[in-house]
Amino acid sequence: MKEIRLHGIGGMGTVKAGEMLVHAAVAAGKFGNSMPFFGFERQGAPVASYVRLGDQKIRAKNQVYHPDCVIIQDPSLLVSTPVFEGLKEHSYVILNTKSQNPRELITDPNVACLACLDATSIALELLGRPIPNTIVLGAFVRATGWVDKEGLEAVIGRTFGEKNIEAFRRGYDEVKLYHFDQGGIS
Amino acid sequence: MAEVKVINGNMAAAIGARLCRPDIIAAYPITPQTPIVEYLADFVTGGLLDSSVSEVESELSAMSVVTGASLAGSRVFTATASQGLSLMYEPYFRASTLRLPVVMAVANREMISPQTLWGGPQDSLTVRDAGWLQIYVEDNQEILDTLIMAYRIAEDKNVLLPINVCFDGFYLSHMSERVEIPEQAQVDDFLPKYVPEHIILDPSRPMAVDPLTNGYLLTEYRLKHMLAQQNALKLLESLDGEFKERFGRNYGGAVEEYLCEDADYILVTMGSMTGVSKDCVDAAREAGKKIGLLKIRMVRPFPSDRVAAVLKGRKAYGVIDRNVSFGWNTGIIYEEICASMNRAGQFVPNIPFIAGLGGEDITAAHIDYAIDEIINHAADAVKNATVWLNREDKGKEDTK
Numbered sequence: 001m002k003e004i005r006l007h008g009i010g011g012m013g014t015v016k017a018g019e020m021l022v023h024a025a026v027a028a029g030k031f032g033n034s035m036p037f038f039g040f041e042r043q044g045a046p047v048a049s050y051v052r053l054g055d056q057k058i059r060a061k062n063q064v065y066h067p068d069c070v071i072i073q074d075p076s077l078l079v080s081t082p083v084f085e086g087l088k089e090h091s092y093v094i095l096n097t098k099s100q101n102p103r104e105l106i107t108d109p110n111v112a113c114l115a116c117l118d119a120t121s122i123a124l125e126l127l128g129r130p131i132p133n134t135i136v137l138g139a140f141v142r143a144t145g146w147v148d149k150e151g152l153e154a155v156i157g158r159t160f161g162e163k164n165i166e167a168f169r170r171g172y173d174e175v176k177l178y179h180f181d182q183g184g185i186s
Numbered sequence: 187m188a189e190v191k192v193i194n195g196n197m198a199a200a201i202g203a204r205l206c207r208p209d210i211i212a213a214y215p216i217t218p219q220t221p222i223v224e225y226l227a228d229f230v231t232g233g234l235l236d237s238s239v240s241e242v243e244s245e246l247s248a249m250s251v252v253t254g255a256s257l258a259g260s261r262v263f264t265a266t267a268s269q270g271l272s273l274m275y276e277p278y279f280r281a282s283t284l285r286l287p288v289v290m291a292v293a294n295r296e297m298i299s300p301q302t303l304w305g306g307p308q309d310s311l312t313v314r315d316a317g318w319l320q321i322y323v324e325d326n327q328e329i330l331d332t333l334i335m336a337y338r339i340a341e342d343k344n345v346l347l348p349i350n351v352c353f354d355g356f357y358l359s360h361m362s363e364r365v366e367i368p369e370q371a372q373v374d375d376f377l378p379k380y381v382p383e384h385i386i387l388d389p390s391r392p393m394a395v396d397p398l399t400n401g402y403l404l405t406e407y408r409l410k411h412m413l414a415q416q417n418a419l420k421l422l423e424s425l426d427g428e429f430k431e432r433f434g435r436n437y438g439g440a441v442e443e444y445l446c447e448d449a450d451y452i453l454v455t456m457g458s459m460t461g462v463s464k465d466c467v468d469a470a471r472e473a474g475k476k477i478g479l480l481k482i483r484m485v486r487p488f489p490s491d492r493v494a495a496v497l498k499g500r501k502a503y504g505v506i507d508r509n510v511s512f513g514w515n516t517g518i519i520y521e522e523i524c525a526s527m528n529r530a531g532q533f534v535p536n537i538p539f540i541a542g543l544g545g546e547d548i549t550a551a552h553i554d555y556a557i558d559e560i561i562n563h564a565a566d567a568v569k570n571a572t573v574w575l576n577r578e579d580k581g582k583e584d585t586k
Contacts (some may be wrong), residue, residue: 001475019192019362022192022362022364023192026190026191026364031363032192032364033361034363035356035360035361035362036362038304038305038360038545044386057462058363058461059460059462059464059465060461060462060465061325061357061358061458061462062357062459062548062549062550064547065551079193094497121215153468178486
C-alpha cells in the first residue's frame, strides 16, 4: 500500500486531485481511498488530503501520518505547514516551485526523490488560472509510476475536460527529477 | 454484473436508498449529510429514481412528512445528522411507537456545544432508547448494503419498526472509495415491494390512529414493540447469510468477530475506527499478541447475548467509544457491554476508552496504545476508569 499526503491552498483542487488518483487506481482494478482533512477549509487557507492506494481492500479510514509521498501544490506551504512531517524512508516529494535550486528546499533526510516543476506558470499559460492540480499529478505519475498514466488521463478528461489532459501531460513531460543518495531509488 | 464506482459515503447512502425505490423522500440538508439530499434530488430530476421528493423547511417537517407517508402505506426514506436529528425528536419517537418502517440514514455528527460539525455518533446514540432499530457501519460498501438490508428488516411483518443506518460523518460521508453497486434486479429480488398490512390511512377503511390510551393497554404496546426489536435482531442475523448468497458480501449480522476465536484479549470498536483497528490487530498478532476485535453493528436492540458470549472467559477486553455517556464517565457502548456481561453473569477485566470526539482522528498509534493497555493493564486497572486516548497525548502519533 502507498500512502500519499497532498498539501495545497483552498481553491487549488487538492481534494479533487486525491479523488482522481483513487478513480484511476480503481479503474485499473486496484483499491484506494481518499479523504480530505476536515478543518476550517476556505479559499486561500492551507488544506490537505489523504490518499491510500493498494492492490487489496484498504481498511483504514483516517489521516495519513507516514506518507510514501507528499504532493506540495504551492511553495508557500514549505514555510506555513510541516509538509515533510512523518515521511517514510525513501519517500517522494512532488513540489510546485519556480526555484532554480530546488534541492536546497528539501530539509528532510527521508526524501529519496524530488520531482519539481513550475506548475503555476503552466496552469496560467494553459488554463488561465493558477490551479496546478492536474499538472502536479502529471509530475506525480512520472516520478512514482504508482498510477497508470492513460487511466489517470481518462479520469482527468471526464472530470475537467481535454484542456486538463494537456496540462497533465505538460506536467508529466516537464517535471525534473532529483535523486538523493540516501538510497533505494535511482 | 455489479458496477464498480468510486463514491463517498453520502453517495453510497443515496444510491442504497435509490436501489430500494422509496415512494416518498423528505430530508432537510445539514452538514455532513447535505449531499445525500442533493444526490437524491438529482436522481429524481435525472429520471433515475421515481420518487416524490418533498421539499421541507426543517427536519421536524421532514420526519413528519415521512411519518404521514408511511402511515399512508408508502415506502419512505430520510436522512439527517446531529441538530437535525434533535429537531426531529417528537416525530422520531412517534414513528417507532406507531410501528412505521421508516428508513433513515444518519451521517453521524458530534453534538453542540461548543459549535462543532465533525464526525461522531453522539447524535443517534443519544436517542437509542426511542424505540428505533440502529445499525452502525464501517465503510462505504457497508452503508449501501446495510440500507438494502434495513428496508427488509424494517418492513418485515414481525418487525415493523423504523431503522437508522448510521455512519461517521466526514470519515465516511466525505471519504471516497471503491464500492460495488448491485444491479437493480438483484435488489428487487431481495427486497419485495412493500405491502402494508398494518395501519394505513385509507378513506375506504377508516381507522383511529393514536387514540388516547390507558396505561394498561400501553404496556401491551411497549412489550410487543420490544419483542419486535428482538425479532429484528434475529432477522439481521439470518439475513447476513442470504445477503452473502445474493450479493457476495456479508458483515457478521449484529456484530462482526475478527480473529476472536483463539484470542485472549478483545478490542471492541464501532464505526469507521474499525478498519484501522483491524490493521492494528493484525500487526499485534504478528508480534505474538493474542488479540481479536469485536465490531458492534447493531446497537438497538443491543446484541447482548452474542456480545457476552464473545467476551466471556477472555483475559481482558477494552471498548473504544467515540461518544460519551453523560453520568457514567465512560462511553455508551461500554455501558451497554457492562450491562450485557452483568446479565450473562460474567465478569472479565476491562478498560473503557474514549477517543475521536468532535471528529478527532483515531490513529493507528491510539489503537496500538489501547491494545497494549488491554493486554498489560486491564487486570489491575481501576474499575471503569476511562482512558481518554486523544487526551494527555496517549498513543500520540510519533512523527519520527
